[in-house]
Structures are given as C-alpha cells and as structure tokens.
Amino acid sequence: MKRLYLVIRSVIFWVVSALHFFPGGLLLLFLALFFDPRKHDWPQRFFARNVLRLAGARFRAQYAPGFDPKRTSIFISNHVNLFDPFVVYSAVPQFVRGWELESHFRIPVYGWIMKRFGNVPVPDQRRPGRLKSLFQLTKQALDSGTSLTVFPEGNRTRDGRVRPFRRGIFHMVRDLGYPIVPMSMVGSYAFNHKGSWMLRPSTIVVHLHDTIETQGLTEKEIEALPDRVYQIVAGPVHEAMANEASRSATE
Numbered sequence: 001m002k003r004l005y006l007v008i009r010s011v012i013f014w015v016v017s018a019l020h021f022f023p024g025g026l027l028l029l030f031l032a033l034f035f036d037p038r039k040h041d042w043p044q045r046f047f048a049r050n051v052l053r054l055a056g057a058r059f060r061a062q063y064a065p066g067f068d069p070k071r072t073s074i075f076i077s078n079h080v081n082l083f084d085p086f087v088v089y090s091a092v093p094q095f096v097r098g099w100e101l102e103s104h105f106r107i108p109v110y111g112w113i114m115k116r117f118g119n120v121p122v123p124d125q126r127r128p129g130r131l132k133s134l135f136q137l138t139k140q141a142l143d144s145g146t147s148l149t150v151f152p153e154g155n156r157t158r159d160g161r162v163r164p165f166r167r168g169i170f171h172m173v174r175d176l177g178y179p180i181v182p183m184s185m186v187g188s189y190a191f192n193h194k195g196s197w198m199l200r201p202s203t204i205v206v207h208l209h210d211t212i213e214t215q216g217l218t219e220k221e222i223e224a225l226p227d228r229v230y231q232i233v234a235g236p237v238h239e240a241m242a243n244e245a246s247r248s249a250t251e
Helices: 002-034 037-054 084-091 102-106 110-116 128-143 168-176 219-250
Strands: 057-063 074-077 096-101 120-122 147-150 180-186 202-208
Touching: 002 037, 002 110, 037 057, 037 084, 057 084, 074 084, 074 168, 074 219, 084 096, 084 180, 084 202, 096 102, 096 128, 102 110, 102 120, 120 128, 128 147, 128 168, 168 219, 180 219
Parallel strands: 057 202, 074 147, 074 180, 096 120, 096 147
Antiparallel strands: 180 202
C-alpha cells in the first residue's frame, strides 16, 4: 500500500509541477526577451520556489555566520537531481547563475531559459580552446556582479554520497580572484534521485557555509583547496545519511 501511495503521489506532483513549469518558464522567457533578467529577479525566485513546492518538497536554508550574502561569489555545491537549479535559486540570496553543460542548452524550455538568463556553457569536450572560453565567460559573469554555482562532481550522485570533486574550477580561482562559498544540499536525495522518478516526502535543507577567500592563497593552499571544500560540502550530507541509517537500524 505504501508503494502504491508513493506512485500515485509522485504522478500527481509531477503533473502539477509540469503544469506550473512549462507555462511559467515560457512566461519568464518572454519577459527576458524584453527586460534585463536582473530587473525581474524576484519572479524567477518565486518560480523556482514554486517548482519545489508543487513537486512536494519542503525547503529551508541555513546561513553560516561567516557567509557574506552581498559579495559576488562562486558557490560550490553537491549535485543530486534535476531540481538542483531550483534549490540553488531558492537558497542563494543574491543574483546567481551557474555553469551548465552545453548539451543542457538544447533541452526545450529549460535550455532556452538557461541561455537567455546568462548561465555559462561548459563544453562537453574539454579542449584547450574551449576551456579558455569557459574561463573568459566565467570571469565576464563574475565581473558583471553575477555569482555562479558550480557542481564540481560533474554528475549527479548515484547513492546520495558526495562524489570526488573535479578540479576545473579550483584551477581558475586564483586568476578569477573571487571568493568561494561551499554549499551543501541535504535531503535532496531522499526527495528524488537519479534512476528514479519517485518524488518522496522530504525536507531539503541547504547549508551555505562560511565564505572562503581565494586571493593571496599560496600554491600549497590552492592545491589543498578542492579537498578542503569537499570536506565542508560533504560533511552535513554524510552526517545526515549516517543519522538516517542509525534511525533505520533501531526501528
């Protein structure tokens, strides 16, 4: 009976969420054709939050004392499911866009929105010329006051654990000169994950950790930065998984 309930529940929430996403996304795209997306950021946030709400997810964000909400930054987050961009837009309190695979820009509606709204295309094939273009587009976005979100795992998690970080963005940070903010999405895997279309009851909690300065870092500190940020991002995620496993074992 529980399985049947989850199936029916998931179907209803997918339908309701889709009925909101497609017309809402097209409306935002229409607005973006005539107005600077910076001028109507609040409808985008309202739209993103409603995508989560209508999909059945509860949501809240927790901000560390050392997080600076006003500084243009690079947000480094774990990657869980297709709803991650909407979680990011709901949690980050400043104008934010993200690195997005070039192939995603070909997705109807979603891809059109991502392109028009100024997300930075990441080449599917890592060639020197393409990587140089990625750096230039990333710097251009940051210099214009747009914070960026990067998912350095490269792919969505298969088991809920945070995968090892690729070092691409970390190779750029010294030359970019902008701070890093580690970000942990907890509860997203229980809500929905790769390989499953189920939308389970869950509360997504986003932890925005202390801002990390990148200017003036030594070569040794730059080399250690990926592991340092990984430990911060993975900490709340893996702790929540361990607590859930412990509760399940005692039931």
